[in-house]
Amino acid sequence: MLVFLNGQFVPPARAVVPVNDRGFLYGDGLFETLRVAGGRPFRFAQYLQRLRRGADFLKMEVPFAARDLQEIAGRLIEQNRMPDAILRLTVTRGPGERGYTPKPGAPPTVVMTLHAAPAADTPASWRLVTSSFRVPAADPLSSIKTLNKLPHVLARIEAAEKGADEALLLNSRGEVAETAGGNLFWVDEGRPFTVPTACGALPGVTRAVVLEICQALGVPAGERIIKPDALQNVTGLFTTQSALGVVPVARLDGRPVPPSPLTDQIAGAYREMLAQP
């Protein structure tokens, strides 16, 4: 499978970065993961906006314009014949000397890869468990998608050990923040809710799409801070994430979560949107 690396399409054996790439040294970079459906990267422009915002925050350059990255993605999809896939775009501060302080002038590293679309045997609903790992509350780094993802990796390992599919991360104040791979929604008295991103949740593109869907369905979603205890009493719990879309949660910490017809409606609307040409 061809990989886009710094201006070239290369075979996997040549898809390598030097060991002094700052992405490898310190996680000094950003990434985005999104769905490709019908040959088209879904909502690519929104992911690229977040990437650009992240790069501004890290004082890093993205050496390709959004239009160029879209064209590159198109060629990558075509050359690999993968119209239905997951696309990952990584941008790091590039090679550098040892030491936290970046030296100016190094060209950033840009990698774009395609991955198999979600397997058909992906569970239709998930077992979610609350993680012992927490994310900071009100940290500016929470609002961009950096390569510093150890809390999310560790939360997933812990969830897998408990036989669960996904982890729920609280923030340092003990409030619900996000799942390892996305955002969390629930239904309370017929209305959808999610937590404010200020709770330490990444502002997910799928989250934004679901907010649009709720608006269009005439049930605008609210933002509400919620403690894990209160989450035990909600219905229609679901996660949103780029790779898998809207995934209902069947069990939270082992206890069944009552479903809500609204969740199915939102999941259906999302699938339709993804399938649109």
Add this chain to the structure above:
Amino acid sequence: MLVFLNGQFVPPARAVVPVNDRGFLYGDGLFETLRVAGGRPFRFAQYLQRLRRGADFLKMEVPFAARDLQEIAGRLIEQNRMPDAILRLTVTRGPGERGYTPKPGAPPTVVMTLHAAPAADTPASWRLVTSSFRVPAADPLSSIKTLNKLPHVLARIEAAEKGADEALLLNSRGEVAETAGGNLFWVDEGRPFTVPTACGALPGVTRAVVLEICQALGVPAGERIIKPDALQNVTGLFTTQSALGVVPVARLDGRPVPPSPLTDQIAGAYREMLAQP
């Protein structure tokens, strides 16, 4: 300059990792940086203990025993003829598929590199500025040296923009935690102090060596939580870090810090220890 990579000594052009190395994808790994003096990696065993503790926490394997890593370091120093240098050891979870959950079985990536010893023109004392970036308080990840170092990178960029040499990071409770590259000590009424590592400070090996030195000098160092305001009234402020050892702080947020003879004594004892055969 030769690089040790996964069992081989390779020239820089071959010192590369695949773009799907989890160190590059998610910062899913650990590193150690230490001083080589007189051909000998200083206190290597202590760094390797921290690495091992980190690997246990991340549920990762280190595929070489401490003795093997020490032998590899010796060969790297000899082959590169760099008896006075800085050594970096990186261990990641190795190549993997996209997705936070690690798949079992992938061999970890191990990289060992040598870097020029600190330049002779390194300032003898530092201008330190308080960073707007914070580290979590009481986070288990703070006690191991992971590849997730963006807060430290950003703090350094900010410090450089302010014309300073190093950044002071507070924790999420607003207490003094650490510097971007090390730990902080000060002298109060003739006695050295540092903050407890529970404040979010990495348990530095140079910090541990300085605690030993204080003991030997008959002035055992205390551990004390301190707010940035109180730091304005101390004397003999200094940082400890692996690459540069004990570095006095001349200015904190632009204000001169009164020196203490104890700082010079500790710095001298550290230099002697480093020079010991």
